[in-house]
Amino acid sequence: MKKKATLKEIANELGVSISTVSKALKGSTEISEETTDKIRAFAKLLHYRPNNIALSLKNRRTKTIGVIIPEIVHHFFSEVIQGIETYANERGYNVLIALSNESFDKEVFNIDTLASGSIDGFILSVSKGTLKRQDFHHLYETINQGMPIVLFDRQIPEISCDKVIVDDFRGSRRAVEALIESGCRHIALITTEDYVDVGFKRTQGYLDAHKKHGIPQNSDLILKVNDQFFSEDTLIPLQSSLKELFLLHPEIDGIFGVNEVYALTGMKVAQRMGYSIPGDIQVVGFTDGVLSKHAHPSLTSVKQHGHNIGREAVQMLIRRLESEEEGPFETKVLQTELVQRESTRFIN
Amino acid sequence: MKKKATLKEIANELGVSISTVSKALKGSTEISEETTDKIRAFAKLLHYRPNNIALSLKNRRTKTIGVIIPEIVHHFFSEVIQGIETYANERGYNVLIALSNESFDKEVFNIDTLASGSIDGFILSVSKGTLKRQDFHHLYETINQGMPIVLFDRQIPEISCDKVIVDDFRGSRRAVEALIESGCRHIALITTEDYVDVGFKRTQGYLDAHKKHGIPQNSDLILKVNDQFFSEDTLIPLQSSLKELFLLHPEIDGIFGVNEVYALTGMKVAQRMGYSIPGDIQVVGFTDGVLSKHAHPSLTSVKQHGHNIGREAVQMLIRRLESEEEGPFETKVLQTELVQRESTRFIN
DNA sequence: TTTCAACACGAAAACGTTTTCGAAGCGTTA
DNA sequence: TAACGCTTCGAAAACGTTTTCGTGTTGAAA
Structure with a gap:
């Protein structure tokens, strides 16, 4: 695997400093047009792409939401994800999805790996394995660590965090x-x-x-x-x-x-x-x-209305991410709709 | 949002150096049992979790595979993901999923954000939007940048990379x-x-x-x-x-x-x-x-057999990630199976 | 000629971690 | 007493960015 181009390499090749390269690529007015053009051309040549991970380190924010769902085949979860995606993107957030496959261990593993740096907050529906075990230490840890969680669909009354559920x-x-x-x-x-x-x-x-x-x-x-x-x-x-x-x-x-x-x-x-x-x-x-x-x-x-559930969840999560003070936790209850088809003969 | 605990904070509180904390948490024999216990206890108190993102920066590897699919409702894609997940986990890799919704723009956006640091390589099935546009610059860029891609399901002959398709x-x-x-x-x-x-x-x-x-x-x-x-x-x-x-x-x-x-x-x-x-x-x-x-x-x-497709794709990707020399690209063709049910009256 | 602003760029810190190397302290041995 | 080795720890570099705060050069105004 080839290694990726960095600011440093570009700087060395062109005989300028790293800061100059960074500024030129960002279009800062500090740098002369001539230098900027030269740097940009060379960066393109090397297929330079900024390393977001370094950025996240600096900003202490990733602008990414982690979603963990038990199953991917469920149409309901797909709809929720759809909702999460569209609304999160509107707000400038990226969405990453991981699967628990209804397994406790996998849920813990996924939360651990995502929680440590990749994302700013979680939207998740707990697995059946977790429900059966009644073991929520991984959720507590995440919340205590300062990472907000929004639970949807499946309820866990004893956990205090934001929730969006269906009636x-x-x-x-x-x-x-x-x-x-x-x-x-x-x-x-x-x-x-x-x-x-x-x-x-x-x-x-x-x-x-x-x-x-x-x-x-x-x-x-x-x-x-x-x-x-x-x-x-x-x-x-x-x-x-x-x-x-x-x-x-x-x-x-x-x-x-x-x-x-x-x-x-x-x-x-x-x-x-x-x-x-x-x-x-x-x-x-x-x-x-x-x-x-x-x-x-x-x-x-x-x-x-899975789409709405996703939308509500994102809204709650982002509100918590972007505000300093820690308000009380909310639980949003969404209503359902009865869709009539051929398997019934309802009157109205 | 509370801020997360770091090695530095623990070190300061306990009056030891950052290196000592790091070593103690990793169980190095260099550090005395007494100090180790003290550090671990305090770390637990603060709900410390190592920041993997800093680690990725150091290691220049994330041990994560990015998967981009056009649709999530498709049972076929779910099966492929299932296969990717199980096999990737076996090999110690994490899997992140993003959706293109069959849209060219979303595909480009997702590749860009994931490619810049979050993952080591891609497994993807291109969107219909991309196929219709016949615009593959984002794929070329990613490959040129040194990040391997494995294409599955939908073929693009003009792109040279590993592929796994169905016959x-x-x-x-x-x-x-x-x-x-x-x-x-x-x-x-x-x-x-x-x-x-x-x-x-x-x-x-x-x-x-x-x-x-x-x-x-x-x-x-x-x-x-x-x-x-x-x-x-x-x-x-x-x-x-x-x-x-x-x-x-x-x-x-x-x-x-x-x-x-x-x-x-x-x-x-x-x-x-x-x-x-x-x-x-x-x-x-x-x-x-x-x-x-x-x-x-x-x-x-x-x-x-979606599961097999996922498995093959992971295998190809990891091989490329973990070997230095760059062999020729392969295309794996998997056979299908005719499953008989009630809608036909086949003889055999 | 002196002064000063504008311009173009560089040095360095910071983010959180791991790891290498060095160093202090202390006991043991010749 | 000197030399040595072990244990235990700390300093510092490195990963790739952004950003703040210089600093030097130039040209023009006084």
């Missing part, structure tokens, strides 16, 4: 209410285990919708999926559980999945068993992604 | 041959415009399969989609074009889409018009992603 409870309740209002009385719920905060809240919304409408809720209709290490394989056991569920409970007339894949899998299993969607069973999912749009029939979903 | 031609030909062998005689092709290299090659494979089997090919059955700025909206015109195509050519008995969404859209339009899949029309897509698996019926696809 999972109301989003979910609204969806289940819509099912109830359009006639469903036996709604199956496909959810995660309770340690995943968003899964828990969406489950609560499901329960609350029943209570609100005075509909008895049968807890046999709730299916909790263990997917700490989510992969295609977890779908196989899920499918058989679902088949069993439908066989035991032919009265089921609605399905609510706390994410896209769960809802979709529920729909597919029902279809295979001869149910018509939305004729016999109506289906709603949480998180509106490509799968919902391309499913057959397309899936009614609770949309989480 | 689009043979993958596509194989898929179309399979269609022909199972009886199709009028296969519609949904492809991109020719400036997208992979689209072009897949089109060539489609044509070659016909020639090889002596089947006349009707160019009216080829639909070229303009999707430079790909969004959900481009699907609407595509759908009407497809509808028109099927109306004009009721003889169509097969569909080959050069990507997942094209194939899927073709399938959906056909289904809406009353065709049965795979009874009346068989469908094959390129790029095997979540959509293929979850479609109804699920989609037969040409799978591009």
